[in-house]
Amino acid sequence: MIDAQRLTKRYGEKTAVDRLDFAVRPGTVTGFLGPNGAGKSTTMRMIVGLDAPTSGSVRVNGHHYARHTAPLQEVGALLEAKSIHPGRSAHNHLKALALTHGIPRRRVDEVIDLAGLGSVAKKRAGAFSLGMGQRLGIAAALLGDPQTVMLDEPVNGLDPEGVLWIRNLLKGLADEGRTVFVSSHLMSEMALVADHLIIVGRGRLLADTTVGDLVREAGGDTVRVATQDPARLREVLAGPGVDITGRAGSEELQITGLSAREIGLKAAEHGIALFELSARTVSLEEAFMNLTRDAVEYHGSTTGIDTLAADGRAA
Amino acid sequence: MSTLAAPLEAPPAGPGRPAYRVTGQRVLSSEWAKLWSLRSTWITLGLGLLFLVAFGLIASSRYKSGIGSGDVDPDFADSTAVSLSLFGTNFAQLALGVLGVLVMAGEYSTGMIRSTMAAVPRRLPVLWSKAAVFGLVALVVGTLGAFITFGFGSGIVSGTPAAMSLTHAGVVRSLLGAGLYLGLVGVIGTALGALLRSVAGGISVLVGALMLIPGLVSLLPSSWRGDISPYLPSNAGASMFALTHDSTTLSPTAGLLVFLGWTALALAGAAYRLVRRDV
Numbered sequence: 001m002i003d004a005q006r007l008t009k010r011y012g013e014k015t016a017v018d019r020l021d022f023a024v025r026p027g028t029v030t031g032f033l034g035p036n037g038a039g040k041s042t043t044m045r046m047i048v049g050l051d052a053p054t055s056g057s058v059r060v061n062g063h064h065y066a067r068h069t070a071p072l073q074e075v076g077a078l079l080e081a082k083s084i085h086p087g088r089s090a091h092n093h094l095k096a097l098a099l100t101h102g103i104p105r106r107r108v109d110e111v112i113d114l115a116g117l118g119s120v121a122k123k124r125a126g127a128f129s130l131g132m133g134q135r136l137g138i139a140a141a142l143l144g145d146p147q148t149v150m151l152d153e154p155v156n157g158l159d160p161e162g163v164l165w166i167r168n169l170l171k172g173l174a175d176e177g178r179t180v181f182v183s184s185h186l187m188s189e190m191a192l193v194a195d196h197l198i199i200v201g202r203g204r205l206l207a208d209t210t211v212g213d214l215v216r217e218a219g220g221d222t223v224r225v226a227t228q229d230p231a232r233l234r235e236v237l238a239g240p241g242v243d244i245t246g247r248a249g250s251e252e253l254q255i256t257g258l259s260a261r262e263i264g265l266k267a268a269e270h271g272i273a274l275f276e277l278s279a280r281t282v283s284l285e286e287a288f289m290n291l292t293r294d295a296v297e298y299h300g301s302t303t304g305i306d307t308l309a310a311d312g313r314a315a
Numbered sequence: 316m317s318t319l320a321a322p323l324e325a326p327p328a329g330p331g332r333p334a335y336r337v338t339g340q341r342v343l344s345s346e347w348a349k350l351w352s353l354r355s356t357w358i359t360l361g362l363g364l365l366f367l368v369a370f371g372l373i374a375s376s377r378y379k380s381g382i383g384s385g386d387v388d389p390d391f392a393d394s395t396a397v398s399l400s401l402f403g404t405n406f407a408q409l410a411l412g413v414l415g416v417l418v419m420a421g422e423y424s425t426g427m428i429r430s431t432m433a434a435v436p437r438r439l440p441v442l443w444s445k446a447a448v449f450g451l452v453a454l455v456v457g458t459l460g461a462f463i464t465f466g467f468g469s470g471i472v473s474g475t476p477a478a479m480s481l482t483h484a485g486v487v488r489s490l491l492g493a494g495l496y497l498g499l500v501g502v503i504g505t506a507l508g509a510l511l512r513s514v515a516g517g518i519s520v521l522v523g524a525l526m527l528i529p530g531l532v533s534l535l536p537s538s539w540r541g542d543i544s545p546y547l548p549s550n551a552g553a554s555m556f557a558l559t560h561d562s563t564t565l566s567p568t569a570g571l572l573v574f575l576g577w578t579a580l581a582l583a584g585a586a587y588r589l590v591r592r593d594v
Contacts (some may be wrong), residue, residue, distance in 0.1 A: 049432070050433065050594040051593040051594070070336050071337065077433055083430040084427055085349075085425045086425055087353045089352070092348065092349075095352075096349045097345070097434050099341055100345040100434045101335040101341065102335055103333075103335055140430060145332070
């Protein structure tokens with residue numbers, strides 16, 4: 001359980017995290033989404049006490065992180081990759097962390113096996129690939145058998161097998177009743193594991209929602225139809241829960257509340273000719289982009305040109 | 316996966332959930348394990364010991380050959396077996412001080428500090444443990460080196476005016492003082508590492524404080540120099556292990572107290588920054 005209240009972090013003039021209120025609950029995977037620079041990593045650093053909030057607070061399992069007698073047993077965190085000394089072996093790294101809590105040696109071996117690091121545990125961690133480094137970070141996060149697991153961009157640098165492993169691991173942890181909080185800037189990845197979503201942009205909370213709700217609010221499932229007789233098709237399809245839009249004089253209609261199959265059958269039944277019938281599902285990616293468009297910190301160059309062109313027209 | 320797969324009963328403190336706890340002693344043992352699991356520790360400690368022993372023995376041999384040929388270097392004219400044996404202290408303090416900086420600042424430069432502070436979010440136990448563990452190791456290496464060098468060095472210069480044995484007044488005190496000095500230099504290095512969070516910055520300040528500032532003080536008017544010079548870290552430290560003292564130097568006890576003061580100052584600055592600033 002993570003509980004943030006008006007959590008704020010300012011660096012001089014720049015506000016990295018702006019009055020965030022959210023709760024992350026046990027038993028589900030909660031995705032923490034936002035474009036680069038949205039304040040996700042800063043928020044996670046504040047959760048484990050590495051950064052002090054400028055104002056507001058964040059508690060883990062009812063207390064500030066530093067107040068717990070065994071912090072690694074409360075929250076296991078994978079922060080920005082490579083929170084290790086490259087000269088130390090994976091085994092010695094985990095052993096040193098375990099010693100601070102009195103975690104037995106057997107548990108160190110367990111998490112090494114769990115992360116699939118058995119064959120490289122004695123090698124210098126500096127020689128690890130990005131993916132191996134991530135696995136070591138995840139092993140460290142699980143070391144204290146924590147009630148809350150928090151991972152910052154865990155799939156970064158992992159091969160497809162590793163990505164699958166993370167997905168199953170996260171779901172497994174949530175099924176065991178743990179709180180799982182995972183950040184990503186990739187909606188598509190989140191959609192596969194997360195049930196709940198906390199979306200931020202420029203440090204502000206944009207949405208605290210579920211995957212299903214996000215899609216519905218973003219436009220849901222629309223079917224686009226082009227027909228010879230839009231007026232009659234409207235009459236035929238009209239009904240409760242059905243929403244039909246279309247410009248006057250246009251052959252095109254946007255319909256929500258009916259499947260493409262139902263529309264096709266109805267049209268055939270009434271002898272209305274259709275030229276086009278296509279289901280247009282709003283992808284999570286689009287829903288996410290719509291939500292964060294104004295909050296994106298670093299636009300790519302094409303977006304920049306579009307904006308310039310738009311400005312030019314406006315002027 | 317066995318432990319993870321086990322169902323959790325009434326988390327977070329349910330039955331079957333081991334009762335882990337961070338204690339000062341555990342943080343100490345963690346820092347001990349961290350120190351010895353890096354190759355740089357072994358190399359730098361070895362270098363420190365080598366500097367201490369090798370330069371002491373070289374100085375002793377130079378003195379001996381100078382006396383033999385009747386052509387004593389004026390710098391060595393009033394040497395004793397102790398001062399010759401401890402000739403390498405200046406070089407050993409660099410190795411041990413630099414390793415002290417690395418112990419702490421190395422965590423910042425590699426990112427390890429995030430793991431360390433996430434495990435011990437109260438932070439200060441980490442600083443105390445690192446300073447204690449490394450200070451003790453530097454103390455042992457320094458003391459061992461001082462006694463080994465004197466053992467061989469006093470043999471080399473026996474039969475010369477510099478000859479001395481362990482039973483000579485003040486010899487054991489000087490050798491122990493040198494070990495203690497090197498131990499405290501290690502602690503200061505650790506504190507500077509925490510204060511500056513940068514390996515290069517920490518080493519620069521360490522070298523500046525121990526080796527450059529004494530040279531700069533000679534630029535001051537002589538009336539000030541006498542008041543300031545004995546209290547500088549390097550000079551106060553040197554009083555701890557010098558066999559003879561005169562009006563321009565502190566007594567061994569005063570030297571120890573002043574040097575402890577510098578150490579406490581560095582540690583206090585490190586503790587303040589560690590607690591107040593984000594990792």
